[in-house]
Each structure stands twice: as C-alpha cells, then as structure tokens.
Amino acid sequence: MSHGPRRIVCLTEEPTEVLYALGEQDRIVGISGFTVRPARARKEKPKVSAFTSARIDEILKLEPAFVVGFSDIQADIAAELVRRGVEVWISNHRSVDGILDYVRRLGALVGVADKADAYADELRRGLDAVAAEAATLPRRPKVYFEEWDEPRISGIQWVAELVRVAGGDDIFPELAAQSLAKHRILANDDEIIARSPDIVFGSWCGKKFQPTKVASRPGWENVPAVRTGDLHEIKSxxxxxxxPAALTDGVRAIAAVIREWASKSV
Structure with a gap:
C-alpha cells in the first residue's frame, strides 16, 4: 500500500529531481518553471512557480496535499499557502551532508524512507569515488568559484565542499560558511587577486559565464588562472x-577541470 501525500507541488528543482530518482514522480502535480532536471519533468508537469514568486491560485487548483520549497527566499510563498490551508515544508540545507539528509527526509515525508536511504547511500558512494580519484592527483589547485559577477559573489557552502571533494581548495572558505548571498559579496577584487586562484569557476545563476570578460578585469592579468586560461563555466x-545534480554531474564537472589542471606540467 502506498503511503504519504499523493499530490505534491515542488517549488524548486531539487525535490522534483529527488522524487523522479525515487520513482515517485506520479505524486508530483506541479513544478518550478526553472526545473531542467530531469528533462521529462518539464514536458509532464505544469509549471506553477518561479523562485521568489508563485501562482498561488494555480497551485490551489491542483489541490496539493504537500508543497515542498527551499530557503528563506520562499518564506512569503510558504506563508500564503499555509494561510490557505496547505501543508508546506521549506528546507534550508546548505551543505553536502545537508543535501544527503534532505534526500532522506523528503523520502520519509512522502512515505518511501527505505528507497530514499538507498539513494542517499548511492550518492555518498559517488562522492567517495570522486574524492578517492582526487586523492591521487599530484597537486591541488586554489579555486575561486564565482556565483555572480556584478557584484562578485563567492560560492556557497556545498559548492566549496564539492570543490574540496574534487581535489581543490576554495579560496574563500570563511565566506562559504555564510548561507546568504549578500554575506558573500566581495567589496572589490583585491582579495581575489591576492589569493591567486589557479582555477576560476563561473556559474552566474542563469547568465552565461564570459571568460574573456573575467580575464580583462583590471589587475587580473597576473592571476594564475588568467595566465593559464583556466576560466571555466559550470552551468548553474x-x-x-x-x-542530486550538484552531487553527481556538478562535482564531476569540477573534478574534470581540476584533473586536467593537475596533469599540466608545473
């Protein structure tokens, strides 16, 4: 017998990806318009929300038993749905362990805890395999991950952790611990230049990364990553x-760049 809510609306991509991975996609009745994974979700499910906004009346028409969202940014959406009598879960995880725990908790909330535990274990094994390969590299790069360009915003905690898993060292670990983007804004480029990143990853949250624009920033000409051309985009x-995307394709994309960098002659 099936347990848990049968009609679920996902306000962000990650619950959609998790539920599809668990084989529970039939429960989903609405998704975020920003959902790209899995690709079939965009064809199969109605899109009822952005990230900071949602079509509340359209969500209510779907008669959801459960709505899943993410972070304080969706607090107003959640509050309105709660006022309208809908059960809502807003997660606020920011670390690799938090993502794995999220998978387990979401699975438990929808009645498939065993499948979720098995999937989380599979994701952990994948990370362990990436880390084991990274441990064989002859050297580790210093990495600057840029989440936005104007103003400069450095990477969030799970990104910094995945950089380490992949064999690099994030140059702003003290900022990665800050959950809010406004607390990861860099006042100017001086500290980036001073910390001499060997690799720059750009993931400008939906805007195309422009390596030539980064390379032409004043004072960046002697940054190692600029000198070697190691300016790479990781799609947001x-x-x-x-x-799951971050723990699979995301970390592997980072690892591939780091592996190539480490193989170059010093």
Whole structure:
C-alpha cells in the first residue's frame, strides 16, 4: 500500500529531481518553471512557480496535499499557502551532508524512507569515488568559484565542499560558511587577486559565464588562472541547486577541470 501525500507541488528543482530518482514522480502535480532536471519533468508537469514568486491560485487548483520549497527566499510563498490551508515544508540545507539528509527526509515525508536511504547511500558512494580519484592527483589547485559577477559573489557552502571533494581548495572558505548571498559579496577584487586562484569557476545563476570578460578585469592579468586560461563555466543547474545534480554531474564537472589542471606540467 502506498503511503504519504499523493499530490505534491515542488517549488524548486531539487525535490522534483529527488522524487523522479525515487520513482515517485506520479505524486508530483506541479513544478518550478526553472526545473531542467530531469528533462521529462518539464514536458509532464505544469509549471506553477518561479523562485521568489508563485501562482498561488494555480497551485490551489491542483489541490496539493504537500508543497515542498527551499530557503528563506520562499518564506512569503510558504506563508500564503499555509494561510490557505496547505501543508508546506521549506528546507534550508546548505551543505553536502545537508543535501544527503534532505534526500532522506523528503523520502520519509512522502512515505518511501527505505528507497530514499538507498539513494542517499548511492550518492555518498559517488562522492567517495570522486574524492578517492582526487586523492591521487599530484597537486591541488586554489579555486575561486564565482556565483555572480556584478557584484562578485563567492560560492556557497556545498559548492566549496564539492570543490574540496574534487581535489581543490576554495579560496574563500570563511565566506562559504555564510548561507546568504549578500554575506558573500566581495567589496572589490583585491582579495581575489591576492589569493591567486589557479582555477576560476563561473556559474552566474542563469547568465552565461564570459571568460574573456573575467580575464580583462583590471589587475587580473597576473592571476594564475588568467595566465593559464583556466576560466571555466559550470552551468548553474548543475551546481547551484542543493540537490542530486550538484552531487553527481556538478562535482564531476569540477573534478574534470581540476584533473586536467593537475596533469599540466608545473
């Protein structure tokens, strides 16, 4: 017998990706318009929300038993749905362990705890395999991850952790611990330049990363990553969603760049 809510609306991509991975996609009746994973979800499910806004009346027409969202940014959406009698769960995880725990908790909330535990274990094994390969590299790069360019915003905690898993060292670990983007804004480029990143990853949250624009920033000409051309884009759906994508394709994309950098002659 099936347990848990049968009609679920996902306000962000990660619960959609998790529920599809668990084989529970039939429960989903509405998704975020920003959902790209899995690709079939965009064809199969109605899109009822953005990230900071949602069509409340359209959600209510779907008669959801459960709505899943993410972070304080969706607090107003959640509050309105709660006032309208809908059960809502807003997660606020920001770390790799938090993502794995999220998978387990979401699975438990919808009645498939065993499947969720098995999936989380599979994701952990994948990360362990990436880390084991990274441990064989001859050297570790210093990495600057840029989440936005104007103003400069450095990477969030799970990104910094995945950089370490992949064999690099994030140059702003003290900022990565800050959950809110406004607390990861860099006042100017001086500290980036001073910390001499060997690799720069750009993931400008839906805007195309422009390596030539980065390379031409005043004072960046002697940054190691600029000198060697190690300015790389990681698509935001792969890394900036705190869900399975980051722990699979996202970390592997980072690891591939780091592996190539480490193989170059010093």
């Amino acid at each position: 759906p792969l890394i900036l969603q705190p869900g």
